[in-house]
Amino acid sequence: MEYEEKRKELVNQIKEEGIGKQVLEAMGKVPRHLFVSKDLKNSAYIDSPLPIGNRQTISAPHMVAIMCDVLKIEKGMKILEIGTGSGYNAAVMAEMVGKEGHIYSIERISFLKQFAENNLKSAGYTNVTVIEADGTLGYSPEAPYERMCVTSAAPSIPQPLKEQLSAGGIMVIPVGKYMQNLILVHKLDDGTFSEENLGGVIFVPLIGKYGYRESI
Numbered sequence: 001m002e003y004e005e006k007r008k009e010l011v012n013q014i015k016e017e018g019i020g021k022q023v024l025e026a027m028g029k030v031p032r033h034l035f036v037s038k039d040l041k042n043s044a045y046i047d048s049p050l051p052i053g054n055r056q057t058i059s060a061p062h063m064v065a066i067m068c069d070v071l072k073i074e075k076g077m078k079i080l081e082i083g084t085g086s087g088y089n090a091a092v093m094a095e096m097v098g099k100e101g102h103i104y105s106i107e108r109i110s111f112l113k114q115f116a117e118n119n120l121k122s123a124g125y126t127n128v129t130v131i132e133a134d135g136t137l138g139y140s141p142e143a144p145y146e147r148m149c150v151t152s153a154a155p156s157i158p159q160p161l162k163e164q165l166s167a168g169g170i171m172v173i174p175v176g177k178y179m180q181n182l183i184l185v186h187k188l189d190d191g192t193f194s195e196e197n198l199g200g201v202i203f204v205p206l207i208g209k210y211g212y213r214e215s216i
């Protein structure tokens with residue numbers, strides 16, 4: 001079966017989970033097979049995480065869908081992603097914000113930063129900037145951000161990320177070591193925060209100054 005057919009089937013499968021139309025449309029456009037290594041291209045449209053090297057993974061499509069859905073992403077938004085990995089999640093968000101919006105995505109592993117940049121280029125995305133750094137510090141040159149998507153699990157919500165989120169902004173972040181929960185954070189207009197627990201998830205650890213230490 002051609003990739004396009006497989007992608008349609010995957011999107012139909014994800015639709016069953018009640019994911020919004022904008023996310024489904026974006027996922028219907030992003031060629032996930034361009035975000036995995038050659039030997040895994042045939043598995044690219046299975047709803048499963050896949051290895052991308054350096055003990056890291058491209059997240060399962062349904063998890064990308066859930067995170068993009070709860071963020072209520074709109075055209076023109078500026079978004080910060082922590083954990084670029086393959087660049088796939090960034091590409092889905094790039095589709096959603098359109099040419100007027102921009103995604104800043106931070107990856108701490110040099111090889112993956114390069115991998116993601118190459119993948120994004122071959123898929124034709126020009127509204128994503130990948131930065132090699134410790135994402136727990138955020139990225140102050142472009143702050144504040146209307147949305148933040150953290151794709152690895154933190155011990156707690158990093159303070160720099162809270163500070164760099166716009167008033168009225170939304171962040172989604174997995175929190176916990178062995179028992180992790182996906183937390184939806186709203187920054188209210190008065191600068192206070194509300195948090196909602198969306199349930200149990202499994203992510204690789206967020207490693208950095210406001211994350212875990214390398215050895216976990």
Ligand code: SAM
Nearest residue numbers: 058083084085086088089107108135206207208
């Ligand atoms: N969003 C990715 C995708 O679409 O392929 C999947 C991300 S993977 C589950 C988590 C990524 O977070 C890994 O690539 C890992 O190296 C990265 N990471 C972990 N700690 C980080 C940190 N402090 N700053 C930036 N990236 C980090």
